[in-house]
Amino acid sequence: MTTSTVPSPPARFGSAQEQDRWLARRRWARAGWLYLFMLVMSLFFIGPFLLGTVSSFKDNPNEYPPRLIIPQLTPRYISTAYNLGVQGGADGWNGGLVPGRSVSFDVSVRSPADAPQDPPAASLFPYQPQSLVALARQAQARDYAQLRTVQTGGAGEVRSYRVTVTYPPLTRQQGEVVRAKIGPQVGNDLTALLPGGQRVRVTLDTPEAQQRQFDLSETQLVELVRANGTYYLRGPVIQRTPLQVDVQRGQSIVGSTLPPSDRQNFDRSFAYRNVTPGILGYTFNNYRRAFNETTDPQSGRSLFLRWVSNSFLYALLRVVAAIVFCSLAGYALARLNFPGKGLIFILGVLFVQMVPAQVNLVSNYVLLRDLGLLNLWGLWLQGLVAAGGVFLMKQFFEGMPRELEESASIDGAGPFTTFWRVMLPQAGPALIALAITQFQGAWNDFFWPVVLLRENTNFTLTVGLSSFRQAYGGQGDYGLILAGAVLSAIPVIIVFVIFQRYFVDTGADSAVKG
Amino acid sequence: MFRKGQTATALLFLAPFLITILVFFFYAFARAIYYSFTDFNLFNDARVIGIKPYLDVLGDSLFQRALANTLVFSILVTVLQTIGSLLMAVALNNKIKGQSFFRSAWYMPSITSSVVITLIFLWLFQRRGVVNYLITQWLTYLPLILTFLGVMALVQVAQVLFERSRRLPAKWFDPALAAMSALIALAVTLGLNVLGVVGARDVQPYDFQYFSDSWLSIGGVRVLSMPLLVVVIMNTFTTIPTLMLFFLAGLQNIPAALYEAADIDGATPAQKLLRVTVPMLRPVTFYVVTISLIGTMQMFDQVAVIGSAAPQETLITLAYYVYTNTFKSGAAPVNMAAAAAIILALIILLMVFLQRRFFVAPEAQ
Numbered sequence A: 001m002t003t004s005t006v007p008s009p010p011a012r013f014g015s016a017q018e019q020d021r022w023l024a025r026r027r028w029a030r031a032g033w034l035y036l037f038m039l040v041m042s043l044f045f046i047g048p049f050l051l052g053t054v055s056s057f058k059d060n061p062n063e064y065p066p067r068l069i070i071p072q073l074t075p076r077y078i079s080t081a082y083n084l085g086v087q088g089g090a091d092g093w094n095g096g097l098v099p100g101r102s103v104s105f106d107v108s109v110r111s112p113a114d115a116p117q118d119p120p121a122a123s124l125f126p127y128q129p130q131s132l133v134a135l136a137r138q139a140q141a142r143d144y145a146q147l148r149t150v151q152t153g154g155a156g157e158v159r160s161y162r163v164t165v166t167y168p169p170l171t172r173q174q175g176e177v178v179r180a181k182i183g184p185q186v187g188n189d190l191t192a193l194l195p196g197g198q199r200v201r202v203t204l205d206t207p208e209a210q211q212r213q214f215d216l217s218e219t220q221l222v223e224l225v226r227a228n229g230t231y232y233l234r235g236p237v238i239q240r241t242p243l244q245v246d247v248q249r250g251q252s253i254v255g256s257t258l259p260p261s262d263r264q265n266f267d268r269s270f271a272y273r274n275v276t277p278g279i280l281g282y283t284f285n286n287y288r289r290a291f292n293e294t295t296d297p298q299s300g301r302s303l304f305l306r307w308v309s310n311s312f313l314y315a316l317l318r319v320v321a322a323i324v325f326c327s328l329a330g331y332a333l334a335r336l337n338f339p340g341k342g343l344i345f346i347l348g349v350l351f352v353q354m355v356p357a358q359v360n361l362v363s364n365y366v367l368l369r370d371l372g373l374l375n376l377w378g379l380w381l382q383g384l385v386a387a388g389g390v391f392l393m394k395q396f397f398e399g400m401p402r403e404l405e406e407s408a409s410i411d412g413a414g415p416f417t418t419f420w421r422v423m424l425p426q427a428g429p430a431l432i433a434l435a436i437t438q439f440q441g442a443w444n445d446f447f448w449p450v451v452l453l454r455e456n457t458n459f460t461l462t463v464g465l466s467s468f469r470q471a472y473g474g475q476g477d478y479g480l481i482l483a484g485a486v487l488s489a490i491p492v493i494i495v496f497v498i499f500q501r502y503f504v505d506t507g508a509d510s511a512v513k514g
Numbered sequence B: 001m002f003r004k005g006q007t008a009t010a011l012l013f014l015a016p017f018l019i020t021i022l023v024f025f026f027y028a029f030a031r032a033i034y035y036s037f038t039d040f041n042l043f044n045d046a047r048v049i050g051i052k053p054y055l056d057v058l059g060d061s062l063f064q065r066a067l068a069n070t071l072v073f074s075i076l077v078t079v080l081q082t083i084g085s086l087l088m089a090v091a092l093n094n095k096i097k098g099q100s101f102f103r104s105a106w107y108m109p110s111i112t113s114s115v116v117i118t119l120i121f122l123w124l125f126q127r128r129g130v131v132n133y134l135i136t137q138w139l140t141y142l143p144l145i146l147t148f149l150g151v152m153a154l155v156q157v158a159q160v161l162f163e164r165s166r167r168l169p170a171k172w173f174d175p176a177l178a179a180m181s182a183l184i185a186l187a188v189t190l191g192l193n194v195l196g197v198v199g200a201r202d203v204q205p206y207d208f209q210y211f212s213d214s215w216l217s218i219g220g221v222r223v224l225s226m227p228l229l230v231v232v233i234m235n236t237f238t239t240i241p242t243l244m245l246f247f248l249a250g251l252q253n254i255p256a257a258l259y260e261a262a263d264i265d266g267a268t269p270a271q272k273l274l275r276v277t278v279p280m281l282r283p284v285t286f287y288v289v290t291i292s293l294i295g296t297m298q299m300f301d302q303v304a305v306i307g308s309a310a311p312q313e314t315l316i317t318l319a320y321y322v323y324t325n326t327f328k329s330g331a332a333p334v335n336m337a338a339a340a341a342i343i344l345a346l347i348i349l350l351m352v353f354l355q356r357r358f359f360v361a362p363e364a365q
Helices: A016-056 A077-091 A207-211 A278-282 A285-292 A303-335 A343-356 A358-372 A376-382 A387-398 A403-410 A415-426 A428-444 A448-452 A461-472 A478-498 A499-504 B007-033 B052-059 B060-093 B099-111 B116-126 B130-141 B142-165 B176-195 B225-250 B256-264 B269-280 B282-297 B299-308 B316-326 B334-359
Strands: A102-112 A121-124 A146-155 A156-168 A176-182 A188-192 A201-205 A221-227 A230-236 A242-244 A252-256 A261-266 A271-273 B215-218 B221-225
Touching: A016 B060, A016 B116, A016 B225, A077 A102, A077 A278, A077 B060, A156 A242, A176 A230, A176 B130, A188 A230, A201 A221, A207 A230, A207 B130, A207 B334, A221 A242, A230 B299, A252 A271, A261 B099, A271 B256, A278 A285, A285 A303, A303 A376, A303 A387, A303 A428, A303 A461, A303 A478, A303 B007, A343 A387, A343 B007, A343 B334, A358 A376, A358 A448, A358 B256, A358 B334, A376 B007, A387 A428, A403 A415, A415 A428, A415 B007, A428 A478, A428 A499, A448 B142, A448 B299, A448 B316, A448 B334, A461 B007, A461 B060, A461 B116, A461 B299, A478 A499, A478 B099, A478 B116, B007 B334, B052 B334, B060 B099, B060 B221, B060 B225, B060 B269, B060 B282, B060 B316, B060 B334, B116 B130, B116 B225, B116 B256, B116 B299, B130 B142, B142 B176, B215 B225, B221 B225, B225 B282, B225 B299, B256 B269, B269 B282, B269 B316, B282 B334, B316 B334
Parallel strands: A201 A230
Antiparallel strands: A102 A156, A102 A252, A121 A242, A146 A156, A176 A188, A176 A221, A188 A201, A221 A230, A242 A271, A261 A271, B215 B221
């Protein structure tokens, strides 16, 4: 703040001390307004990310009016979710419902004197993930679990009820319980794949188990009982237990163990998307879905995970190539004398940056298609040496003292040795800046990936996310989209926080954003 | 210094760079020019047919729309982000505590990918989304906000007049008096609200559909579509912080003596901004405008991500026109795509040339 902008008050205005106070008051007030402005602008620039992040935890990010304080981030409900997960699956993180367990869920209902006094009707409803690609059908809690509703108390108009979800095991055999995945059907027999990779025949020893023989699809996670070398089906592991509670007209639900995910039918029908969530299933459900519900039908692996690793690989390759080739080229342009140097700089560095990438789209696409390189490697090759990086390194090397090279050449070093042993080790800060801008550029790159990458297993994260939009945007499944967006922003934010000052030094490269 | 073999060494050092740009830039550039004079459709053997592709492109109503959208977008965003980033740099140039925090916070939109930001903005600008919710809230509390602002202005005027009656040199926007006015206005507004004189209104939820076929037209000519306006806001939002950094660097190079001289002459802050800061920043401004024009003319990501969520006409830009024509299902009019790309390149080069020719300050060279 420059205080000299304030004209000094007239002499009539009291003592020197009063004058100082008068000036100080204005200075403080001005600083106050400035801080207020800066805070408002910070909120403006962080706001969208903040809103998106908070909403990515919600069951329904499209809720209206939008809220910032949500149950998914409230300690009380997170610990409830943990407890319910322990009850249903012995695991407070992943939750789920496994055979032999039961979960109790409390609901309190207000029934005024003139309204029906019936207990609420509870039922389980099916849930199928709406995946990017067709996914094998998951076992549904509704087909395996039983419900019982009992009244546990009441005071005045409000009565509390306990809904117990019980999942009886399909076999009565006792023994070691193992987890396995259902394998392909062999003849009339059900097979399962043990964690060790061993394939075993599954015995269905009870009528209940036999009934389920044809319902279980491949890759379904199940629990088996091992007794006397035989594996008996104990039941599938159910990932989510969606519960619906309906009350009569005139009654209303005033409280429940977890808040409802959805209210319908004029608030008489409450849906709980998962009463055995665990922390991951409750707070981080959309994040888990991003990984789990994007399964490649051929390999059964998560596409999202694949995109993340593709993005990392591409960014890493770009960084390595830039460090080696950009510094070589930058050094040659800065320090070596040869004919055509100026021309190479103007055409190869400045002109290249000015011409839009769309001009080269057709030719590069056709070229890489003919070479069979419509994948990450083609993408990498196409942008192997970034003109902006060459420019950055040239500027840096031009600023270094010539004495370094002179002393090296007196010691008898050739140009390559001089570059490798003397100049490059000095270039640390510039190389870090180059690496960071290249990482950020590659991670955020969209135009060339969307042009060149044709198989969804080859996608980078940006292309994958935009395909999320195509697949889900219409139906408004923004939970998944926002979770994916937040996940993909995390690496660059981490890099930014660590290497902040390098970003600030070389904003030039990322300024030209598509 | 090493004399002999220096050319060979230089070429060796430059080889990867030269090969990459020769194959993927200059060869591609030449081939694009060649394709733009042929009937190439990605699957046939190209045959030269003269300037017909250019005529086809210029006659294509979608191309005309794309050209108009691109120019409107580019000019609008360049103006907005140049002014915005300059003002923000001036604000951030004040030496205050916590500057690095604000700098990082403001820089956030620049580091995340345009795809992520577009997805978040799509969600914010839904029919029942956060933006419409905030507008609804604004409309609901408008009486209170207007009361607050009105009372604040009245109190400020009264205070300044009072101070002046005591022969004190109070300015209309004196910060200390304004802080007092704000407090009084807040108290008065709260009081009136409690008394029930003014209060929140009941308004219908505002649910404007941003990604629809709605246009701002001037004299019956469709100038700017709503979806494009959203992209303008989004792009300004993401690029202001980066451009702000250039202005910040430029501001540090302005000698403090100039401001002191202006102070002695009794210049107001606005005068100092317009007469000292802006002229001294001309070289930086030139650079910022140039990269902003180059960047906005090539705008692609946002349009591609929004894709079918908005009617094609409202959002199509030249870059996206090139992309869709190259990958149109069936036989793609690649020749037209190439011609459009060449036209795009020519426009950008022309803009940069004009910029350099007419607006550059002598000290920028």
